[in-house]
Amino acid sequence: MKFAIAGGTGTLGKATVLAAQERGHNTVVLARSRGIDITVPEQVTPALEGVDAVIDASSVATMDAKESVRFFGKATRTLLAAEQEHGIGHHVAVSIIGAARINAGYYAGKATQEKILRGLSGGWSILRAAQFHDFALQFEDRYAFANIRLVPRMRAQPVSVDEVAAALLEIVEGGPQGLAPDIAGPQEERMADMVRRYLSVKNSPNRALEIPLPGRLGRGLRDGSLVAGPHARLGTQTYNEWLATQL
Structure with a gap:
């Protein structure tokens, strides 16, 4: 089969491209660095020639709800329109566990993406995943004050990016299934503890300070919305096993 992978140069995208190629599939990477902006129809449509399915593993670097909604809304509609033009019958999107429930900040964009797809009559699959193990790394140099790194009070269930990529391939090979079982890691973690262990492994002089964020986003991070439910695939x-690979 031939798959187009939106966001194919990102963390999950690269893992998915590699997994697809190892399973004998052909891949087309849709990414700005490859000259394809997935919000621009004139760039997306010709790139999908001969493609059997599209995997959307794209992301946007923002925590602003309006910007996130704008990106995921436009990208999803652009991809779907191009798929329709080429008669592509399967669109697989990666979302986040709890994103539709929180519907704030970055997660508002993912909620919009899900709403668009769930409004279709068929031909789509959504895989909701927990945060990847390397999510904690973003706090090493961000939200910094002197040697303090601010980390939101957050419950997480970090999962291997390679295991998510493998799950995506199973879905795309099996055909549209709507909402697929969520995927998360084997155990729950506190984000601040994850950051502290990462800083320790790196012998960093920085310290992690956990803070509660306000509003709907903060509540969602704290109340377990982002951790797996009883029917999730684990x-x-x-996280500790992954961390050992970073030494």
């Missing part, structure tokens, strides 16, 4: 690699 990966096998723990």
Whole structure:
């Protein structure tokens, strides 16, 4: 099969491209660095020639709800329109566990993406995943004050990016299934503890300070909205096992 992978140069995108190629599939990477902006129809449509399915693993670097909604809304509609023109019958999107429930900040864009797809009569699959193990790394140099790194009070269930990529391939090979079972890691973690352990492994002089964020976003991070429910598929690699690979 031939798959187009939106966001194919990102963390999940690269893992998905590699997994697809290892399974004998052909891949087309849709990314700005490859000259394809997935919000621009004139760039997306010709790139989908001969494609059997589209995997949307794209992301946007923002925590602003309006910007996130704008990006995911336009990108999803652009991809779907191009798929329709080429008769492509399967669109697979990666969302986040709890994003539709929180519907604030970055997660508002993912909620919009889900709403668009769930409004279709068929031909789509959504895989909701927990945060990847390397999510904690973003706090090493961001939200900094002197040697303090501010980390939101957050419950997470980090999952291996390779295990998410493998799950995506199973979905795209199997055909449209609507909402697929969520995927998360084998155990729950506190984000601040994850950051502290990462800083320790890196012998960093920085310290992590946990703070509660206000509003709907903060509540969603704290109340377990982002952790797996009883019917989720659980990966096998723990955060500590992944961290050992970073030494």
